Each structure stands twice: as structure tokens, then as C-alpha cells.
Amino acid sequence: MKGIIxxxxxxxxxxxxxxxxxxxxxxxxxxxxxxxxxxxGSYDHTELVKLVVxxxxxxxxxxxxxxxxxxxxxxxxxxxxxxRFFSGMKDAFTFLEGLDSxxxxxxxxxxxxxxxxxxxxxRAGEGRMEVLYESDxxxxxxxxxxxxxCIDYFGKEMDVAREDLEGxxxxxxxxxxxxxx
Amino acid sequence: xxxDVLQKRLAREKIAxxxxxxxxxxxxxxxxxxxxxxxxxxQMIKAQSQQLQAVLDHAMAAIFxxxxxxxxxxxxxxxxxxxxxxxxxxxxxNFFDLFSPESQDAARHFDAVSELHQEMNTSDKAIESIGxxxxxxxxxxxxxxTQLDMDGSSFTVWICRDVSMRKEAEERRVKLxxxxxxxxxxxxxxxxxxxIAHEINTPVQYVSDNSHFLKDSFxxxxxxxxxxxxxxxxxxxxxxxxxxxxxVKACQEEADLDFLREEVPSSIExxxxxxxRISKIVTAIKEFAHPGASEKALVxxxxxxxxxxxxxxxxxxxLAEVQTDFDESLPQVPCLPxxxxxxxxxxxxNAAHAIESxxxxxxxxxxxxxxxxxxxxxxxxxxxRISDTGCGISEGDRKQIFDPFFTTKGVGKGTxxxxxxxxxxxxxxxxxxxxxxxxxxxxxxxTIRLPxxxxxxxxxxx
Numbered sequence: 001m002k003g004i005i006x007x008x009x010x011x012x013x014x015x016x017x018x019x020x021x022x023x024x025x026x027x028x029x030x031x032x033x034x035x036x037x038x039x040x041g042s043y044d045h046t047e048l049v050k051l052v053v054x055x056x057x058x059x060x061x062x063x064x065x066x067x068x069x070x071x072x073x074x075x076x077x078x079x080x081x082x083x084r085f086f087s088g089m090k091d092a093f094t095f096l097e098g099l100d101s102x103x104x105x106x107x108x109x110x111x112x113x114x115x116x117x118x119x120x121x122x123r124a125g126e127g128r129m130e131v132l133y134e135s136d137x138x139x140x141x142x143x144x145x146x147x148x149x150c151i152d153y154f155g156k157e158m159d160v161a162r163e164d165l166e167g168x169x170x171x172x173x174x175x176x177x178x179x180x181x
Numbered sequence: 182x183x184x185d186v187l188q189k190r191l192a193r194e195k196i197a198x199x200x201x202x203x204x205x206x207x208x209x210x211x212x213x214x215x216x217x218x219x220x221x222x223x224q225m226i227k228a229q230s231q232q233l234q235a236v237l238d239h240a241m242a243a244i245f246x247x248x249x250x251x252x253x254x255x256x257x258x259x260x261x262x263x264x265x266x267x268x269x270x271x272x273x274x275n276f277f278d279l280f281s282p283e284s285q286d287a288a289r290h291f292d293a294v295s296e297l298h299q300e301m302n303t304s305d306k307a308i309e310s311i312g313x314x315x316x317x318x319x320x321x322x323x324x325x326x327t328q329l330d331m332d333g334s335s336f337t338v339w340i341c342r343d344v345s346m347r348k349e350a351e352e353r354r355v356k357l358x359x360x361x362x363x364x365x366x367x368x369x370x371x372x373x374x375x376x377i378a379h380e381i382n383t384p385v386q387y388v389s390d391n392s393h394f395l396k397d398s399f400x401x402x403x404x405x406x407x408x409x410x411x412x413x414x415x416x417x418x419x420x421x422x423x424x425x426x427x428x429v430k431a432c433q434e435e436a437d438l439d440f441l442r443e444e445v446p447s448s449i450e451x452x453x454x455x456x457x458r459i460s461k462i463v464t465a466i467k468e469f470a471h472p473g474a475s476e477k478a479l480v481x482x483x484x485x486x487x488x489x490x491x492x493x494x495x496x497x498x499x500l501a502e503v504q505t506d507f508d509e510s511l512p513q514v515p516c517l518p519x520x521x522x523x524x525x526x527x528x529x530x531n532a533a534h535a536i537e538s539x540x541x542x543x544x545x546x547x548x549x550x551x552x553x554x555x556x557x558x559x560x561x562x563x564x565x566r567i568s569d570t571g572c573g574i575s576e577g578d579r580k581q582i583f584d585p586f587f588t589t590k591g592v593g594k595g596t597x598x599x600x601x602x603x604x605x606x607x608x609x610x611x612x613x614x615x616x617x618x619x620x621x622x623x624x625x626x627x628t629i630r631l632p633x634x635x636x637x638x639x640x641x642x643x
Contacts, residue, residue: 019182023190034196035193037197038197038198038200040201040204041197041200
């Protein structure tokens with residue numbers, strides 16, 4: 001997993017909780033990397049899982065909820081860091097449709113070893129879109145949070161229905177986005 | 182943020198910085214290696230591209246790479262030369278514009294069939310078509326085609342061969358085969374004629390001998406008849422043997438003895454003359470045919486001309502008078518007898534045709550022209566000049582008359598081979614020369630010069 005996911009997570013903990021919370025979860029997680037991340041490096045995604053688990057212990061917030069919150073936060077950060085991906089995008093559906101072919105493609109150009117999740121978007125009628133998430137890292141909650149951040153960014157209110165597939169481990173999940181009237 | 186937290190973060194940042202630097206180094210090295218590899222690949226691709234282009238350019242056919250919209254995307258040097266177009270002119274144009282309008286549909290059909298059966302190898306199948314050069318000229322070409330897919334797009338490779346030369350060579354070969362076949366027939370006829378002439382000679386000989394015998398015998402009989410006449414007159418004057426004398430006189434009257442006495446000698450003379458002419462023609466045919474004579478021999482050119490004129494008499498006797506002016510001191514010339522006879526025959530027949538053409542042009546059918554044949558010596562060579570009072574040869578045609586298959590004669594009258602064969606025989610096989618002088622509407626003179634043998638040339642020089 002790319003280092004930016006770790007650095008942004010620690011940044012979020014600093015902001016939303018406190019710097020000493022950040023230090024404690026790093027220390028308690030006993031990470032192989034010691035919590036020293038650089039955005040362009042690659043690290044084992046289980047380190048993030050350990051950090052989230054420790055944060056859950058610290059905050060009392062459930063892990064899935066924390067991951068969703070992080071997803072939401074991450075989308076906002078992406079908008080600020082990579083504004084070119086969002087210019088000209090009129091709505092959430094248009095952006096999501098170009099996610100795999102444009103954004104993930106750009107990620108692969110920069111990091112040939114990157115393995116972003118597979119996202120398949122299908123229009124399911126007027127104001128409806130089905131988004132299929134699939135990743136061996138099982139971060140469907142992060143995807144969920146990112147979707148919520150995306151909807152919030154484009155400003156059109158939507159209902160998000162989630163259906164966990166293949167045993168509900170968060171490896172493969174179908175989201176149904178429905179625009180509110 | 183307290184000092185402890187800051188210290189921890191500083192420590193992590195230092196580690197992260199080292200990671201980043203290491204990563205940067207690794208990436209820089211990877212980038213350098215990749216760049217080097219790309220550079221090598223680019224050089225290799227460039228070299229391969231140059232090799233490929235060189236192979237394409239040196240192919241003996243025009244090669245085109247054509248896309249799905251029938252646009253030319255690549256071509257070789259031969260394509261530029263064949264269609265008289267620059268590469269810039271050619272790239273991007275519709276490939277089928279390189280065909281003559283009437284050939285475009287067939288070429289498109291060939292393309293479609295090939296595309297339909299592209300799982301089969303169609304590169305060995307070819308069709309003939311007509312190409313069109315930039316100048317508008319057309320030419321026959323042979324087409325073969327291969328369909329291929331590159332980077333998800335379909336292309337067609339067209340190989341076009343200009344077969345103009347091959348077609349001409351084939352036509353020439355067919356004509357030469359016909360000519361050879363004709364020559365073989367003529368040779369067979371020559372052999373046959375020579376054999377027939379030999380067979381005719383025997384009866385002609387005894388007809389001739391017997392005619393001479395009859396001529397001499399009749400002269401003797403005339404003496405007997407003269408003595409008998411004197412006896413009859415004497416007996417009548419003496420009044421003796423009246424009845425027998427009357428019978429003799431009756432027989433003489435019945436036989437019309439006076440007529441026989443006068444006409445039989447001339448009949449025998451005419452017979453002898455006819456037999457002599459048959460003998461001359463037979464001899465001429467034998468001499469003309471020379472079956473199998475493939476080596477040079479000493480030939481009496483004057484006699485050869487006489488022989489040829491005899492054989493070809495039917496070709497000229499209704500069109501021209503023939504006058505000969507022979508140098509009787511001309512030595513025998515080393516040559517191929519059959520070929521020299523053939524050359525002279527071609528010249529005489531051409532002269533007769535030229536006279537016929539002039540008669541036809543001027544509406545003077547039946548007015549005889551004149552063919553004059555002179556022989557002599559010039560510059561150590563035997564010279565034969567064959568002149569006619571025919572239609573003449575224009576200056577433009579004079580440049581081509583010795584070219585194979587060039588003829589101005591009507592269909593069925595000439596193959597355009599006579600003068601070409603004569604030229605080849607005189608210049609190449611005999612080391613001589615052949616030239617022409619002509620004036621349109623006045624006539625033509627062909628001059629043939631043949632080298633004399635060393636001995637004859639020496640005598641000539643003395």
C-alpha cells in the first residue's frame with residue numbers, strides 16, 4: 001500500500017484526535033516500519049489495520065466506522081492534493097466512471113508496483129449508479145468513506161446502499177448510489 | 182505538542198527521509214537503466230527499421246501497407262519508381278487510385294475475398310491487373326496480398342509486380358516459337374523440294390535424252406524422206422511402178438508430210454527448251470534449298486542471285502521486270518548458302534511488294550516496275566545492290582526497318598522478321614554490312630557487303 005495512505009491517516013489522527021494519540025497508537029501497534037512513512041514508499045497494508053485497531057481502542061469508535069471516516073477525510077485530501085483529477089467533473093457519477101480508467105491509471109504511471117482496488121461503475125437508471133468494489137486488502141469501508149466524501153464534494157445528496165458480497169469480509173462489495181429527489 | 186512527541190516525530194521523519202532518499206536513488210537507478218534500455222531499444226528499432234526499409238526498397242516489387250480505409254500508410258522505393266510518385270504523394274492516398282478505372286473493382290474484390298479467407302494463406306495467390314502511373318500511362322501488373330493485424334488494427338500488404346517486360350518477353354517468345362516453327366516447316370519443305378527435284382531430274386534426263394535422240398533421228402529420217410522423194414519423182418518420170426508410187430504419194434498426203442517436215446523439228450526444239458527450263462528450275466530449287474547446309478562454303482553470288490530469281494519468279498513476274506548487272510569477275514564468297522539465298526529472296530520479295538504498294542497508291546496496277554540487281558567489288562568486299570522503283574521508305578521507318586517485328590505491310594503480308602533476320606545474318610554470321618537508301622515515291626536500294634575470303638581479297642588487292 002502506498003505511503004500516502006499512512007501519512008494521511010496519521011495526519012487525520014493528529015487533526016481529529018491529538019498528536020499524543022497518534023504517538024500512542026504507533027507505539028502500541030508495534031509496527032515493523034516503526035511508523036516512519038514516506039508518501040512515495042510502499043508498506044504492508046496490515047500496518048494500517050494495526051493502526052486503526054489501536055485507534056479504535058483509544059477512541060472507542062468501531063474499526064469500520066473509523067475506516068469510513070478516514071475514507072471521507074482521504075477524499076477531501078485528494079481533492080486538495082490532486083485538483084487536476086477533479087477539474088471538469090460535473091457530478092459524482094461522471095467522476096466515479098473515470099476513476100479506474102483515469103485516476104488509477106495515473107497511479108500506475110507513477111508507481112508501477114501499485115495495486116489499486118478494482119472499481120466497476122454501472123449506471124442503473126436515472127440518478128442511480130452501481131459501484132462494485134473489489135480488493136484483496138478488504139478495505140471496503142475505506143471505499144465506502146471515499147464514496148461519501150465524493151458525494152459530499154459534488155454536493156448532490158444521495159442514498160448509499162451497501163451489499164457485502166462473498167461472505168462479507170469487505171473484499172467485494174456492491175454500493176448502490178441513488179440521487180435524492 | 183510536547184517535546185517528547187516532537188522528538189519521536191523527528192526520529193520518524195529522519196527514518197522516512199532516509200527511506201525516501203534510498204527510494205529516490207533506487208528509482209533514479211531504475212530510471213537510468215530504463216532510459217539506457219529504451220535508448221538501446223530505440224537504436225535497435227531504428228536499425229531494424231532501416232534494415233526493413235532497405236529490404237523493402239530492394240525488393241523487386243512495389244510493396245504497400247494499406248489500412249482499413251484503403252489508405253497507403255507505407256510503401257517502398259520500387260513503388261515510387263513503378264507508379265512515378267514520390268513517397269509524400271503516395272502516403273495517405275487511396276490505394277485503389279493506383280489502378281486503372283476498369284481494374285479497380287476486380288482489385289477490391291480480390292481484397293475482399295482475401296479478407297474473408299484470411300485464416301488461409303493467400304500470399305501465394307496472385308491475380309493480374311492494370312496499374313496506372315502518375316503520368317496516366319497504364320501497365321500490366323501481378324498482385325498478391327496478405328492480411329495482417331497490428332496493434333489491434335487490420336492492414337493489408339499488397340505486392341505489385343510490373344510485368345510489362347515479362348509480357349513483352351512472352352509475346353516475343355511466342356512469336357519466335359512461331360517463327361521457329363515456320364522455319365522448321367520451311368526447312369522440311371526445302372528438304373522435300375530438294376528430294377522431289379532429285380526425283381524429277383531422272384525422268385527429265387531421259388525425256389531430254391530421248392528428245393535429242395528424236396531430233397537427230399528425225400534429221401536422219403528427213404534425209405531418207407528426201408532420197409525417197411527423189412526416187413518417187415524418178416519413177417514417175419520413167420513411168421515405172423505407177424500403182425506403188427500412187428500409194429506412197431497417198432500416204433505422204435495423208436500424213437501431211439510437208440507439215441511434219443516443217444513442224445516436227447520445231448516441236449522437238451520446244452520440247453527440249455521446256456525440258457531445259459524444267460531442269461533449270463529443278464536445279465535452282467536444289468541449290469536454293471541447301472538442306473542442312475550449316476557451314477560456310479564458297480558461293481558464286483551471281484549464280485545464287487539467278488537461282489533465287491528463278492525460284493521467286495512468281496513473286497515478281499507480274500509486278501516488275503528484273504534486270505541483272507553482274508560483275509562476272511566477282512570471286513566466290515565464303516558464306517552460308519541457305520542464309521544468303523534467304524536474304525536475297527527477302528530483298529527481292531520486299532522490292533516486289535514495294536512496287537505493288539506504289540502501283541496501288543498511284544492506281545497503276547499492271548504497269549510493271551523495275552528491280553535491278555547489281556554485283557561488284559568494293560573495298561575488298563563483295564557488294565550486292567538491290568534496287569526497286571517502289572514506294573520507298575520514310576525517314577522515320579528507315580530507323581526501325583531492321584528491328585524485329587517491325588512492318589509497314591498489311592496483315593498477312595509481312596511478319597516484320599525478314600529484314601531483321603537478314604540484318605542478323607549479314608552482320609553477325611557473315612561479318613558484313615547491310616544499308617539502305619530510299620526516297621519516298623521513287624524507290625529503294627539495299628546494299629549488302631560480304632567479306633571476301635582471304636585469297637580472294639588478296640587477288641582483289643593485287
